[in-house]
Amino acid sequence: MVTRDTSRRLPSYAAGEIDVPFVVRGTEEVIDRDTFWEEHSHPTHELLWNRRGASSAAVGARVWTITPSVGLWIPAGTPHSGRTPAGTWHHSAHFSIRAVPAISDAPVAVEVTPLLRLLLDRLNEEGLAPDSRTKTEALVLDLLVPAPVELLLRIPESPLLAPIVAAVREDPADTTTLAAWASRLGVSTRTITRAFREQTGLGFSQWLAAARVQHAITLLSGGEEIEEVAERVGYHSASAFGTVFRRVTGMSPGRFRSQ
Structure with missing residues (x-):
């Protein structure tokens, strides 16, 4: 059904x-x-x-x-x-x-x-x-105390960045590079990076990593295997995914699943 x-x-x-x-x-x-x-x-x-x-x-x-x-x-x-x-x-x-x-x-x-x-x-x-x-x-x-790690993603509201946000939230494994986005939107890579930093505090690649990890957390919590999650959010290996996941959350994907 x-x-x-x-x-x-x-x-x-x-x-x-x-x-x-x-x-x-x-x-x-x-x-x-x-x-x-x-x-x-x-x-x-x-x-x-x-x-x-x-x-x-x-x-x-x-x-x-x-x-x-x-x-x-x-x-x-x-x-x-x-x-x-x-x-x-x-x-x-x-x-x-x-x-x-x-x-x-x-x-x-x-x-x-x-x-x-x-x-x-x-x-x-x-x-x-x-x-x-x-x-x-x-x-x-x-x-009741603040957590040492906050799983927070800031969504930029700039119309310029809207196509990027929509593409990544639709498919976290989207492989469009910063240079490709700049060409598609008719602006420089510096313009996109500056817009991301002004609205989220992160550059394009940092924001992309955070968005991917946020999606990965939902998949891991649903019981999916780490290797499968890594592929679904755009990483070619579990080790590369683990490095990014640890940088964003402060823990490995395996430790997160065990919790």
Whole structure:
């Protein structure tokens, strides 16, 4: 049976617009088909993470990859959208802004350690005594710290770069060189490089590597073999892919899969 992408629409709230009757409340869902979450915002702070698989969340031109070990903190009232592939075991935790100060005024990656996962699971247990809940919530808040590695891709919004972005996001293995793009777009390679740096902080090749790694993370989280992933994102060998993956994420593809 062929499944089609589904779109979910959620309301948009300002920070604190609804006074929620909890400190931390979690939800979880195994996503049965590729899902796009239309732009929305919550009255609460939100932590997104996955027990299985990789998803993404976008705030403006920034796209974060969310995995079992790297989540995303989204401050209350922040408009965001997202994509979740089929099979992802998706989690979110909402935090009252009355009881929980924001760990950051802007979205930031959060390290989701095994202990943090266990504590968040405990808060979802039925019949948890009030005193135990209070202690568990305090431990959760103590463990919410920015991750050492942020799986973030900035999408340039320049019309000049739009064809490049579209081609790479459609096929990360696209082999069009910087010189070929310059010829196709009728500009110099320096113009393209300058535009990428101004809008993303990266040159063309660095941005291409980051885009490929972001796509590779989703494939690895879906269980594909490292050699297959390397080929699908444009690398002729697993070793070359591993070098780039390690440079972008701080870990090898094998270590990432084991986590």
